[in-house]
Amino acid sequence: MRAPKLSIFNVVQSIITVCAILFGIYGLMQTQSAPPPANIYIDAPPDVAKEPTPDRPPERIPVTRPEPTPHTPVGPVTKVPSNPDDRGEGTITGTVAFSDGRVVAGMRVTAISTSVPINPPAWDHGDLPRTHAAYDEYFRSVQRNTRETETDDSGRFRFDQLDEAHTYNVTAGSADVGVSQQSAKPGTQLKFTFEVPVMLTGVVSCDDGFPAEYTVTVAVDGGGWWNPIATQNFCNKDGTYRLRAQEGKLRVTAYAPGWVLEKEELVTLSSKGGELNLKLTRAAIVYGTITDQSGAPLPGATVMLGDGGMQEWDGREGWGDARRSSEQRLVYLEEDSSSLKFSSKRIDLGAQSGGASTLTDAEGKYRLENQRPGKNTLTVMYAGKNVTREVHLVSGDNQHDFSIDAGCRISVSAKDQSGNPVALSYAWFVNANNEYASPQQLAGASGVLEYAGIPEGTWNCFTQADGYAQVSQEVIVGRGANKVEFVLEAPGILKGKVSSSTGKVPANAYVSLTPKSDKSTPKSDGNGVVYAMLAADGAYQTQALKPGQYAMEVQFNQQDSLHSQDIWIVAGENTLDISIADRCNLTVSVRIDMEVKDRSQLYVALTSKDGTISRYDMLGDKTQAEFTFLPEGDYYISSYIEGAAQMYVEVTVRRGSNAAELVIGASNSVKLTWVGEGTQAAKAGIQVGDILIEYNGRAINSYEELGAAVQATSEGDTVTVIVVRNGSTMSFGLKGGKMGIAGQDHHR
DSSP: OOOOOOOOHHHHHHHHOOOHHHHHHHTOOOOOOOOOOOOEEOOTTTSSSSBBTBOOOOOOEHHHOOOOOOOOSSSSSOOOOOOOOOOOOOOEEEEEEETTTTTSOEEEEEEHHHHHHHOOOOTTTTTTHHHHHHHHHHHHHHHHHHEEOOOOTSSSEEEEETTTTTOOEEEEEEETTTTEEEOOOOOOOEEEEEEEEEEEEEEEEEEEEOOOOOOEEEEEOSSSSSSEEEEEEEEOTTEEEEEESEOOOOOOOOTTTEEEEEOOOEEEEEEOEOOOOEEEEEEEEEEEEEEEESSSTTTOOEEEETTOOOOOOOOSSEEEOOOOEEEEEEEEEEOSSSOEEEEEEEEESSOOOOOEEOOOOTTTEEEEEEEEOEEEEEEETTTEEEEEEEEEEEEEEEEEOEEEOOOOOEEEEEEEETTBOOOOOOOEEEOOTTTTOOOOOEOOOTOOOOEEEOEEEEEEEEEEEETOOEEEEEEESSSSEEEEEEOOOOOEEEEEEEETTTOOOOOOOOOEEEEEOOTSSSSOOOGGGEEEEEETSEEHHHHHHHOOOEEEEEEEEEEEEEEEEEEEOOOOEOOOEEEOOEEEEEEEEEETEEEEEOOOOOOOEEEEETTTOEEEEETOSEEEEEEEEOSSSSEEEOOOTTTTTOOEEEEEEEEEEEEEEEOOOOOOOOEEEEEEEHHHHHTTTTTTEEEEEEETEOOOSSSHHHHHHHHOOTTTTTTEEEEEEETEEEEEESSSSOOOOEEEEEEO
């Protein structure tokens, strides 16, 4: 399914919304009361509407859009009446109806020419008056060019005086039924069809006071999680709300700063919608201090209420917090012939969903606001250890302090050989089983690393400082405070050039240096391998090498090495130029068909048949790919780009220069990659590498087409298969059905 495209009018609407907010901030709105929204009337179904008479039209069900949220705007902005720049004799007409055939009266419909500029002016923070004026003019232009009307009692609308040469974006919609947009030229008759709206209404109440603003959200059961489908802010003094929902099982929540929903409500709506009342209660605030067993504060400790917001499947009604149990009310709206009746049952979902988490500050303090009162769990996690406590939260303040075993502490510092302190970048700890510690880093002194939560035992401590090589040292960590200090040697630098006797440089190659450790040197994490890519002229340079012996290699990968030797690195600068043998060179001429438009990601890959050699060359605007310093052997040359067949050819490379050709284009045949022994294809003489171009009189352009052609035959049919082998066309007679082959798309 294709994703829906964002229309120009959608973009205009988004821009207007964002800029309107900016106007409110910078004082470009005029204090005025928003006019009440127009009612939308839906023709009532037969079981609701009374029989019409000549003096009384059919009754209609009023569907009113929710009242807008009041604001306190300042600054003069005058609404510009519609006076479009485009005018003519054209007309666009249309209707608005629901999927059940009922028409919609009183729905707002707008039309704006696609030629109206949609890009707003640039925002200049250095000249706000000019920016305000430019945006004011921009809004005036959009308003002036937007035609607006409403559907009549039969659901029809009409726009006149349109320019016949223009295309118009026509939008119909409301908060109750949604928004739909179509593009049309004058002379077109449009039809907008909306799903019948399912409205959820109700009252949000509180025992003590009432928030100035509140938010109601409706979410649909997504098969294991809840997907929000509608969210709206309200500030009605009577606590009422109205939201467009949908049929089925929904979760309804309400929120206000300092308030939380007393119970999450699950509701099952019918097509007629329904009413659900919600209750807010004063939120709980949870705070406290986290310390170690000695009373020292623990910064960076994780504090979680419930599951911290992580959802777990409860195995019954959906996702929830497996640590918390609560009851939620599932309300079913049941219909009879004349009204909606409510029935409810209490169900134990095994969990309240959600939770909250935070980190302690430098003083070990934490604070969680807007939490639901009631039974819960409070968990503190620090350096791989955790403490969980059952708590009963009340509205307002709840203080809960924790003391947790923070394990061992260690301070890691370094100095150079002259005794000057060196600032460390990072450190980590690995034991004899190659297991990593998970300590908590503390705010230590400048350049000193401090950690808490390391288990007792023997660890290899690895550390790094800018301009120095990575070093390690064995440390024994015990209870309480521990210290380890490194003495960093002056680093070595290795540089030089890599080339052949003819001056060629291997492309995409690199130099690797692997320390050759002895019994007195702890094994380095990751073997301490240092890499340096070769520049176009073959130059390379490494930094911060620990003095000692290294195994040096020039390679494309670990299996594709051009040169290796052992070297000694001393403190300071070391220089080593390397001469390598030319070996074999391969030039691949690439022919690209016209249908391949985008070459930006086009590459040619080279792979040896034994899998040890793997190279590539980005083609770009080039017509040849170059592969140098190859060992003798048999190779596959391949390339793939979207919109073209995946191509490959085989080539045998010998000493000196070699050449091959690769064609890249849309698939127009099938190259056979396998012919089963004893199959009818093998018995007929068809071979691997044959290019199949026709089957049973049908031209074959892809492996998919070949499969469809084969499936269209039966074993009793006689078919002809035409292939190309070494430039010659060959014909084979086979029976229908399975051939006993495999292949891939090919361009010949």
